Amino acid sequence: MFRVSNVPIDTDLLSKQLINSSAGAFVCFEGRVRNHNEGSEVASLEYEVYEGLAAKEALRIVEEAKEKFDILDVVGAHRQGHLEIGDIAVWIGVIASHRGPAFSACRYVIDEIKHRLPVWKKEHYKDKAPRWVSCHEGEGHEIR
């Protein structure tokens, strides 16, 4: 299960979906808005999401993770809208019988989400104009 959310991500609610007596391992990744990037002071972030395609692509990534790793389930969420420093931008939880596949699958899902989901991030700075950034270093799009 993966959803795009307009409201703060409820991690307790997501964790409860991963209660399973066969699971000996639960690994989660929580991506938070930090106050700096590439030497600039970040004031806030704005996420824009192409929801229809993002939902389909996220489901594909989750299914790939289930095929590649010996895991039981994956749950995740990604925010859209304007986020403040410290807010949770993305959350991925994985359960498995053992910790190895749980760590590997969690890493796989977040890495693929960063590169494949149609999600755009606009950084607002304390001392300069905002700009859209990409996950590929040096490919940021300056706003005109």
Next chain:
Amino acid sequence: MKKLKELNVHYYAVLREMTGKSEEDIESFAATPGELYKDLAGKYGFPLNSRGIRVSINEEFQGMDATLCSGDCVVFITPVAGG
């Protein structure tokens, strides 16, 4: 001979800001997303080099050389940054 198609184009992020709109209906002779991108780049000043830009047709990723049909919903995906 190329046919005139009715397309629905959605814009996100930097392209939305450059066009000043989130979507529009377009009549176009473009046979492929690559051709449509060139037309829109000329109209709105998008980067002429589309390297790194992907395209979605009807909520599925496609190649820039895919065939466009009347009624298609087209979205150009500039480099993303989830997480």
